[in-house]
Amino acid sequence: MSAKVFIDGEVGTTGLQIRERLSGRSDIEFLRLGEDKRKDRDARAEMLNAADIAILCLPDAASIEAVSLIDNDTTRVIDASSAHRVADGWVYGFAEMLPDQRAKIASAKRVTNPGCYPQGYIAMMRPLVDAGLVPSNFPATMNAISGYSGGGKGMIADYETADQPVETPYWPYGLTLAHKHVPEMETYAGLDHAPIFQPAVGRYAQGMIDALPLNLWALNQKLTLTDLHQCLSARYEGETFVKVAPMNAAGRLEEITPEHLNGTNSLHIHVHGNDETGQALLLAVYDNLGKGASGAAVQNMNIMLGLDEATSLPVAPL
Ligand SMILES: NC(=O)C1=CN([C@@H]2O[C@H](COP(=O)(O)OP(=O)(O)OC[C@H]3O[C@@H](n4cnc5c(N)ncnc54)[C@H](OP(=O)(O)O)[C@@H]3O)[C@@H](O)[C@H]2O)C=CC1
């Protein structure tokens, strides 16, 4: 029997990409609203309650409203917005985060898809904290760059179709250090304090890099880049989508570009730095619309339906 799936916000950036990934799937029956009804509260309520899985690709307020419209015990939700990332009763939809995370997603009624930037940060930091290599009181920082599709339809228009399209090639933002992703970064990395997080948007459509510097000299134990690499490699051994590149600084630099994994659901971690100065730089490369949004939502949906999690999701070679 096919699963009934309703994408609320289907014609937005994330919704469209989910549709694209799921097109041709015979195990899914899409519940859909026409253009005239897609923002109609009653019509949405009907679809939300008829669905086995509702995927919310909406602004936060509309996501909160959508959840409130569900009055049955059977509809399961995947929320792509940031409305429920650290909310009680919601499972964080980052399957690779912990060994038991998939099982939690598989049985969850409410799954919150991770934010695009936090996935790379958590993927790099959480294993180091869990292994005791980085202490939980570490003062972490992260810089990142995203393509402008990260800002949805509005930002895409700013760069592509506005009367005066944005021409700035690199635009740092989040300068009050209170980006909406900070709470989930703090919560799921296993650290006691919020990281300093400074994102930037680049004048290209899609793809991202998270850059996490670590002053190893400031730690109580002497760590090398190899220690970090071994810890991360062991953590993600056997994973399909999250992989750690071999340590080979000179040979793999062409892979550290934000667009390198576009169109895939892969997230690749690179370990760089300088053992002599005791400084490491961890980098995560992925597609903000892939593992950062729509791909992660499809992966979560597959897990919730008891299917192979990689169904419909391209994997990049490493
Ligand atoms: N883009 C990205 O890289 C990522 C986005 N997200 C999150 O996913 C969510 C969707 O983002 P994104 O796809 O980029 O945003 P878009 O702005 O591209 O799409 C949002 C869609 O929701 C529709 N919408 C707004 N209000 C309502 C409503 N009340 N009822 C029904 N539909 C409504 C919009 O309609 P209309 O077309 O009329 O504007 C639009 O089609 C956001 O919460 C975002 O933060 C998460 C991770 C990454």
Ligand SMILES: CC(=O)N[C@@H](CCC(=O)OP(=O)(O)O)C(=O)O
């Ligand atoms: C370039 C850009 O503007 N990116 C968005 C993040 C997109 C995203 O991840 O949205 P969620 O918060 O729903 O996860 C931003 O910084 O707000």
